[in-house]
Amino acid sequence: MFELKMLSAEAIPAALEKALRYRLLNDPAEAESICHDVLRIDPENQQALVILLLALTDRFGKGYAVGVTQAQEVLSRLQDAYERAYYAGIICERRAKAQLSQGHPGSGHDAYELFREAMTCYEKAEKLRPAKNDDALLHWNTCARLIMGNQLTPRTEEKLELSLE
16 A cells, blocks of 8 residues: 655664654654654664553553554563563553553452552562662552552452252
């Protein structure tokens, strides 16, 4: 249908600045598009991958057709073990917040499980973090506060007894 135009390698830094700006302007689709353009000429660009992952998660729960699978695919391309653990936590935390905002029956339990999964990822990231980087701790605390503040609880296991009649 259309042949996409290629960026020049020299334009990558400015394009990534624009992608960041579009994320801050709450236009994740534009940021995502820019990241895809950058990744076409530099497939391993870690900054573009991080911005893309964040742009995808910005869209969770907002009615866009963005799935967790896309964000996890981008996550798998991150080279640094700390960043993989940290951004795995971000994915779970943002999914939890999307669940919480939906307010459908059981969403509080789903949110609880996702927040706990995020907290586990942040604990892993905490062990790998660079000096003077407490981002994982800050997010862990946010998850804990959201669980406590919303009085979220895990789903209780109900035993179903089937009659043989």
